[in-house]
Amino acid sequence: MKPYLLQTLKELALLGAIRNRIEISSHELAKQLETSQQTASRYLLELDNVQMITRELGIKKQLIQITSLGTEALKEEHSQYNQIFDLSNKVVFKGKVVSGMGEGKYYTEQRGYVDQFKKKLGFVPYPGTLNVEIEFVERNKLRLLKNYGGIVIDEFKTKNRTFGSVLCLSATINNRKGAIVLPKRSHYSNILEFISPHYLREKLHLKDGSEVEIIIYLEK
Amino acid sequence: MKPYLLQTLKELALLGAIRNRIEISSHELAKQLETSQQTASRYLLELDNVQMITRELGIKKQLIQITSLGTEALKEEHSQYNQIFDLSNKVVFKGKVVSGMGEGKYYTEQRGYVDQFKKKLGFVPYPGTLNVEIEFVERNKLRLLKNYGGIVIDEFKTKNRTFGSVLCLSATINNRKGAIVLPKRSHYSNILEFISPHYLREKLHLKDGSEVEIIIYLEK
DNA sequence: ATTACTAAGCAGCGAGTAA
DNA sequence: TTTACTCGCTGCTTAGTAA
Numbered sequence: 001m002k003p004y005l006l007q008t009l010k011e012l013a014l015l016g017a018i019r020n021r022i023e024i025s026s027h028e029l030a031k032q033l034e035t036s037q038q039t040a041s042r043y044l045l046e047l048d049n050v051q052m053i054t055r056e057l058g059i060k061k062q063l064i065q066i067t068s069l070g071t072e073a074l075k076e077e078h079s080q081y082n083q084i085f086d087l088s089n090k091v092v093f094k095g096k097v098v099s100g101m102g103e104g105k106y107y108t109e110q111r112g113y114v115d116q117f118k119k120k121l122g123f124v125p126y127p128g129t130l131n132v133e134i135e136f137v138e139r140n141k142l143r144l145l146k147n148y149g150g151i152v153i154d155e156f157k158t159k160n161r162t163f164g165s166v167l168c169l170s171a172t173i174n175n176r177k178g179a180i181v182l183p184k185r186s187h188y189s190n191i192l193e194f195i196s197p198h199y200l201r202e203k204l205h206l207k208d209g210s211e212v213e214i215i216i217y218l219e220k
Numbered sequence: 221m222k223p224y225l226l227q228t229l230k231e232l233a234l235l236g237a238i239r240n241r242i243e244i245s246s247h248e249l250a251k252q253l254e255t256s257q258q259t260a261s262r263y264l265l266e267l268d269n270v271q272m273i274t275r276e277l278g279i280k281k282q283l284i285q286i287t288s289l290g291t292e293a294l295k296e297e298h299s300q301y302n303q304i305f306d307l308s309n310k311v312v313f314k315g316k317v318v319s320g321m322g323e324g325k326y327y328t329e330q331r332g333y334v335d336q337f338k339k340k341l342g343f344v345p346y347p348g349t350l351n352v353e354i355e356f357v358e359r360n361k362l363r364l365l366k367n368y369g370g371i372v373i374d375e376f377k378t379k380n381r382t383f384g385s386v387l388c389l390s391a392t393i394n395n396r397k398g399a400i401v402l403p404k405r406s407h408y409s410n411i412l413e414f415i416s417p418h419y420l421r422e423k424l425h426l427k428d429g430s431e432v433e434i435i436i437y438l439e440k
Numbered sequence: 441a442t443t444a445c446t447a448a449g450c451a452g453c454g455a456g457t458a459a
Numbered sequence: 460t461t462t463a464c465t466c467g468c469t470g471c472t473t474a475g476t477a478a
Binding site (some may be wrong): 004007010013018020050055075076077078080081082083084085135136137138139140141143157 | 223224226230233234235236237238239240242243244249250252282294295297298300301302303304305326
């Protein structure tokens with residue numbers, strides 16, 4: 001959706017056009033938008049064309065109401081601003097399923113981790129992690145998450161090596177509960193590792209390349 | 221502010237650029253905005269020019285953070301969406317007491333107004349208005365209020381001049397009842413004028429700079 | 441008063457490319 | 460790789476105006 005159309009829609013909504021039909025001339029709208037009457041008129045035509053408003057043209061004024069499609073667009077925008085200002089305490093990632101190289105299975109089977117998962121997350125993960133590749137640019141969101149705490153899984157030692165501390169963030173993948181695990185010290189990666197008590201590839205009918213949505217819930 | 225710049229700013233904010241400096245190339249930003257690398261680069265230059273972001277250009281990457289000016293712009297936008305979807309029938313303003321220039325006293329003592337206040341609001345205001353300066357970002361709420369009706373005080377004429385029509389909205393200031401008066405025709409101001417039967421500066425121990433909360437009740 | 445068409449002008453876009 | 464310049468072209472804007 002073109003930015004200027006969204007702005008126009010917002011302006012109409014501020015004048016009450018979601019709940020009522022509002023009476024507004026293209027000239028008045030132009031004043032609100034600080035543009036010309038002709039441009040305002042064209043915006044209204046465009047919004048009408050994409051079915052975001054309905055219009056009743058009178059001889060002097062027009063009655064305008066925002067359709068459900070238009071309302072949806074505004075709600076989406078509103079929810080983005082809620083995310084920005086933390087009013088929603090969730091962060092959404094879109095990505096696709098990829099295969100790891102078995103390290104997930106190796107780590108999630110370590111007793112030192114399993115005991116803590118059970119105690120701190122309340123479940124024993126199905127062995128292995130579901131790897132989800134996110135857009136590279138979204139790595140910036142990960143930085144945000146690391147500052148929000150989450151559940152810390154402490155490091156531990158076996159006789160052979162040390163297993164580092166891990167951060168868990170409770171999350172859902174396609175609305176199924178689980179958690180994201182992030183190594184405490186590591187560089188940013190474009191792979192999210194999701195753990196769950198279930199074998200997700202089967203439960204959610206996922207295979208490599210499947211598009212998924214991961215929502216991470218922050219505790220505040 | 222140009223709509224496409226606001227969209228760009230929002231995108232950066234969603235990636236966490238309000239709290240942190242984020243690492244993003246013009247090419248990555250372009251992908252997010254579904255535009256070309258050149259255009260994204262130009263947007264960043266424009267945002268930098270109007271001081272809504274700061275940039276640290278490295279040889280390979282740039283670090284971007286949104287300035288307080290940019291944050292304000294986003295907050296304002298957010299507040300507009302809150303208004304759109306706010307279903308409560310009250311509007312809250314926070315502001316601080318400021319001095320007017322005596323016009324409030326002049327107007328509230330006019331017989332033509334006083335008689336109507338008494339009849340329509342049920343009280344005779346103490347001469348003068350209490351001027352409350354509201355947050356710049358909140359001036360938008362006034363627009364909505366004007367559309368919600370309220371009590372209209374009609375214009376009247378004396379032999380010297382005409383006194384314009386005024387809109388009254390019942391309201392409280394720090395929980396004390398009264399009303400807000402808005403000139404029917406005027407541009408949006410960042411000053412709310414509050415009237416009450418009492419001398420509020422004394423009753424509420426207010427002086428210039430005192431923080432107050434005004435709640436306006438809409439009739440629906 | 442309206443809405444909205446046409447036409448001309450100009451702002452914004454992006455391919456090509458330099459640094 | 461980057462960022463960001465030039466420049467031709469597209470498409471948005473608006474003055475003029477019809478209905």
